Amino acid sequence: MIREHKNVLLLVADDLGLYLGCYGTKGIKSPNIDALAAEGTRFTNAFASTASCSGSRSTIYTGLHTHQNGQYGLEHGWNHFQTHEHIETAPQVFNSLGFQTGIIGKVHVGPRRAYPWEVFEDSQSRDTKWVASRAAAFFDKAKETNRPFHLTIGFHDPHRDNTREGFSNDAPEVVKAGLEGPDFRVDDVEVQSFISDVPELRTELIQYYKAIWRLDKGIGWVLDALRERGLDSNTLVVFVSDNGAPFINSKTTLYEAGVQLPFIVRKPHQEPGVVNSNFVSFLDILPTAIDWVGHKDGDIKTPNTGKSPKRLGDSVLPILESSQTLSGDKWKQHVFGSHTFHEIQNYYPTRYLRTHKYKYHRNIKNRLDFPFAADLYGSISWEGIRNKDGPVMIGKRPLEAYLFRGPEELYDVEKDPEEVHNLAENENYQDILKDSREKLEAWQYETNDAWLFRDGVSATVMEDYTKLGLRLPDRFELDLKNPGTKNVDAWKPPVRK
Structure with a gap:
């Protein structure tokens, strides 16, 4: 009987951030996602590793950071970043288990041979009715063949369209399907603290709210299709956003608005309405799915078993109802993150460590100015912010501090959730800074991060030479006043676990 199978349904929103009613955003209309949270578990400390679409999706589908899986930035167009072919991916894992695997909607990772979904319906459609109909057909096929399934649906909403302020609410397919969205007013939208309140932003937020409403309708229709076929009683449902909202100081940054995201899990017959404050990472999603279907992560034989790095994420099922x-x-209360590229011209490698109280950033190429993603730079909201009278502020952050960042940033996120007051040079926090740096670098070393830098070069890449006697100075950058190696401490690699 099909009911004996355990299935996985993964729903991925595009650039949603925390703009949901169940996460406290006022005026938003997201009743179906809110209902999913009320039936399952809503994590309040869930973090993506990176804040860019392709990169984040690759971490979800591989359980590895982008510096491990090779999807360093966007997949499409001139960017052409690709997941390494030796990396084990979710469709490989579930294909090996005999599941019907599939993806519908936005894919945005590659190459295709590294992600061999059995059902592959790559589509740019914003018609969430159509998306739900394709999901229903997928469910029907699984029932007819009596196979368990793992289905990913990548919604395109609420990503920007190719205009300066739009979100495809007037696209012909959207209008034809009657999915333009409600008539939100300027006063209905909430300007969150990470960005500055200007009229142009509120104009965009009205359109953004409509796209979120359309996403929510699609989620509702997909879940209806699941329930109507009797599959809700044996399907684990996971809902996330790939990265933060598509505004300055959120998407593409590793600040909170870029990586602290919705993560909702509904397990059949679980305690409803759980609000869970334990730290979880998007790297936990694939291990959770594997655990749900009754297997131990690492024990499944795929074509890339033994070639792919070991996943460091954990199944959240043991803590789901906590x-x-x-x-x-009993459970890790920290997460790590890794960002290198967005678009190919947007190079700004950063790594972060987040605990309940502190957030540490290591800006590896901090001598560069922080880059603008094309759609954010072209937006009318950024134009409004930069032309506002007085000093240009992005939320509570001066423009200069947004563009030019030191090699290290340390924030007390309990007192300073917007990450404005950098404590890295405060003498009272040097022990915390040193401890954070050591933990992050140990993690970089453990994950073979090529961006673990010393003296301006990759200490990871140079390790073969240091074993041959090269003296690599223990400093972030080459010191122009003292470039020699004789009178400085040499870098010593952390001890691997």
């Missing part, structure tokens, strides 16, 4: 923050010996 309404208490667990101690660190």
Whole structure:
């Protein structure tokens, strides 16, 4: 009987951030996603590794950071970043288990041979009725063949369209389907604290809210299709956004608005309405799916078993119904993140460590100015912000601080959630800074991060030479006043676990 199978349904929104009613955004209309949260578990400390579409999706589908899986930036067009072919991916895992695997909608990772979904319906459509109909056909096929399934749906909403302020609410297919969205007013939208309140932003937010409404309708129709076929009682449903909202100081940054995201999980017959404050990473999603279907991560034989790096994420199922923050010996209470590119011209490698109290950023190429993603630079909201009278502020952050960042940033996120007051040079926080740096670098070393830099070069790449006697100075950058190696401490690699 099909009901004996355990299935996985993964729903991925595009550039949603925390703009949902269940996450406290006022005026938004997201009743179906809110209902999913009320039936399952809503994580409040869920973090993406990176804040860019292709990169984030690759971490979800591989359980590896982008510096491990090779999807360093966007896949499409001139960018052409690709996941390494030796990396084990979700469709490989579930194909090996005999599942019907599929993806509908936005794919945005490659190459195709690294992601061998059995059903592959790559589409740019914003017609969420059509998306739901394709999901229903997928469910029907699984029932007819009596196979378990793993289905990913990549919604295109609420990503920007190719205009300066639009979100495809007037696209012909959207209008034909009656999915233009409600008539939100300027006063209905909420300007979150990460960005400055200007009229142009509110104009965009009205259109953004409509696209979120359309996404929510699609989620509702997909879940209806699942329930109507009796599959909701044996399907794990996971809902996430790939990265933060498509505005300055959010998407493409590793600040909170870019990477602290919705993560909702509904397990059949679970305790409803759980609000879970334990730290989870998007790298936990694939191990969770594997655990749900009754297997141990690492025990499944795929074509890339033994070639792909070991996944460091954990299944969240053991803590899914926990309404208490667990101690660190029972569950990890930190996450790491890794961003290198967005578009190919947007190079700004950064790594981060986030705990309940502190956020540490290592800006590896901090001598560069922080780059603008094309759609954010071209937006009318950025034009409004930069032309506002007085000093240009992006939320509570001066423009200069947004563009030019030091090699390290340390924030007390309990007191300073907008990450404005950098404590890296504060003498009272040097022990915390040193501890954060050491933990992050140990993680970089463990994950073979080529962007673990010393003296301006990759310490990871140079390790073969240091074993041959090369003296690599223990400093971030080459010191122009003292470029020699004789009178400085040499870098010593962290101890691998």
